[in-house]
Amino acid sequence: MAEDQSLYAEIGGQDAVEAVVDDFYDRVLDDPLLEPYFEDTEMQELFAHQVQFVSAVAGGPVEYDGDDMEEAHEGMGITDEAFDRVADYLAEAMRENGVPEADIEAVIDDVAALRDDVVMV
Template identity: 60%
Template sequence: MAQSIYREIGGRDAVEAVVSDFYDRVLADERLRPYFDGLEMNELHAHQVQFVSAVAGGPTDYTGENMREAHAHLDIDEADFDIVGQYLEAALRENGVDNDNVDVVMSEVAALKDPIVGE
């Protein structure tokens, strides 16, 4: 089923569009922008495309850092994690991903909450 999600949503081009939309939303939010100060956004964008592709069952394995290690220095709180999740969900929906597939992707993201917020 997961492989079909990647195909259903339109493959790499669709994932690229979702991730671009997602970062536009996140970086426009003054509460979240400081988390990205000094980061190489092209590299971050590539990692996010890889992550979303992997979560959607695409032909990609996520090779980025462990989620806890990658985010530990940022001191992300639960509220900010939730806002980022809302932006990802909005980007998925805005880019034509259907409800069932949004739910699958977002459940994978929700499972990362504890490691990302340092629980």
């Protein structure tokens, strides 16, 4: 990644982030372990929040204004196994959409730092 260019710009900006998030949710919602977590979820709203979150993490011109991670996941009973699968699917979606491996690692490192706020069992 060029030093003066954000990860967001490097991976292709808004269109690329939306493609990754779309691919990511296809994978997540196809997983019998993860699908129940999303049964009562307004997916369009969640998609928009996820695009905003990934864009912000990647250094894009977007600020994440959703709930903090602990509040957003409170009471969901998310396990370490579920968290790991979500992270794996995010990495796979980025890889499938041409995000360079070093950039994938940077995003996954940021996601891993959220484990204690998301896993609550």
